[in-house]
Amino acid sequence: MIWLNRTRRLRGGPLAILVTTLLLLACPSPGPETAEAEPAKPALPSWNEGAAKQAIRDFVGRVTDPSGPDFLPEPERVAVFDNDGTLWAEHPVYFQLAFAVDRVHALAAGHPEWRERQPYRAILENDSERLGKMTEAELVEVVMATHAGMTADEFARIVGNWLDAARHPRFDRPFTECAYQPMLELLRFLRDNGFKTFIVSGGGIDFMRVFSEEVYGIPPEQVVGSMGGLRFEMGDDGPALVREPGLFFIDDKADKPVGIHRHIGRRPVLAFGNSDGDLQMLQYTEGGPGPALMLLVRHDDAEREWAYDRESPIGHLDKALDEAAARGWTVVSMKNDWNRVFFWEAATD
């Protein structure tokens, strides 16, 4: 149980304690000694009964039944999850972009030229109209300016400190507390059933690795994401990996299956996304020789989270939604299928 083996300091203390408590509560009884004293709790408590929950339970039941035709040995139980909008929220902006914006503010004193240069100026002046028009090239430039020029160890420390301090603008909680409780339960449920869970995200691999183990129970070696330049050097303080400007790999859209193959080397049997950026990952998963389950989170809950799909630039869900309807993929309605979105909410049921 990775959660209990960690020695690193738990970041965001109250979150960690709460989430750990919830996971321990959700955890099936560990062995026959306690099975009688403490009846096993039902899995997936934050999921309402319905087609989505049933599809998950059915699939897991089929692939773990050694006498059934769909049985899969444990090493083949590979489950991949998008991160932004699938495992945690992605509004009002991708959290990694919030990090980059905060870094621009933090580094501005050393970059007087940013006062006159876009998109830095818009960031520093909080010019939301101009920020709304930010191009992809500008976005990449801001990420490069804030994510490169330090060692990999330093970057992890910077991200960790930011996660400790930053608050989500709407929920006024650490960003790591904006992970979806039903998805945390699903990750645990799958692992309890012999699955290996992976993140496969367009987000930065080293950004996600800072919190993936604590928040999701997914260790760094099971995180697949976008990557920038990286260079080994023997410095004065010994060997180090230095983060360099430039993109090495963008783990999105048709390159998600590529990232999966390169990192994992097996075709997943379960894939969960929320946007058109996940379409090919779901197609690739469906195309395998055996049983497969494809799922999409649909953000249709403006009250507890957000409601957006075909028109939204963030979490754009259009073609994948059509494909889900055509192919019978499971669409998970945040509003109807989840009785709570975040652990700190009361369940609606």
Place this chain on the structure above:
Amino acid sequence: MIWLNRTRRLRGGPLAILVTTLLLLACPSPGPETAEAEPAKPALPSWNEGAAKQAIRDFVGRVTDPSGPDFLPEPERVAVFDNDGTLWAEHPVYFQLAFAVDRVHALAAGHPEWRERQPYRAILENDSERLGKMTEAELVEVVMATHAGMTADEFARIVGNWLDAARHPRFDRPFTECAYQPMLELLRFLRDNGFKTFIVSGGGIDFMRVFSEEVYGIPPEQVVGSMGGLRFEMGDDGPALVREPGLFFIDDKADKPVGIHRHIGRRPVLAFGNSDGDLQMLQYTEGGPGPALMLLVRHDDAEREWAYDRESPIGHLDKALDEAAARGWTVVSMKNDWNRVFFWEAATD
């Protein structure tokens, strides 16, 4: 135990059965029920008593002792192994090059132009003098011509069929039987002590993944290697990953730590190589904050295998040997530290 969970056909049947048998014999008794009936066998039976075996046992003892100062929680017990010359032999040529050469022969009928073009002509005419002068650019060209232009699934089948049929020219056995028995025991010993074992090799990642699980017990997601182009496409037969010409990443020398960081995201605590291509991987491992063990196989046994180091183009071991002496890294003498090299040999002790 990954070895027993597989459902894929065991390639090289006799090998697989023998190796499985050996591993089962080497496996410590599984639990208290059998501990009394069957005393635990000593670990690392193919290793002679000496400084190298002692260094391994001491290190594993220290990092697994929960009351000691060097204790490491299991997730941090990351061990990385070079492949060619470290886990299996690499003479007279890298086995993957033997595969490429055989592929040139197999594909020659469709490429009449190869009869006149180097280095294909030298390969087809078995012109060893010209082959000895093959440039790196020519080598890359041959690899591209034989490793691209098919789907990832097709490539895995081609490699699997080759491994079934091809024989090592000196030992007249399948190449997979040229894995070093002491290293198979070491991989198992480390896993039995909570380590996660990874391959980190300049060899092709998808070439190694075909046999890594069967031969080494290392699953595909724990193989790091060189990578070519890869493209997702929705073809007539459904979604597929197509291998494209061009190199994406060469996992060698200063890029071994880069490959480790990108794939694993943790710094290893044990690294085992055999050539200057592994130097930076060992430096990076040593540079971590806690305990670390760095090892090199020294090929000094012309009788049972080969003897080569500073002058050899294959497995060139020069700077790393000096560094090992200067820094106290463990140099493993194949001749003195191993009482058998291959499972099919009688032990010399």
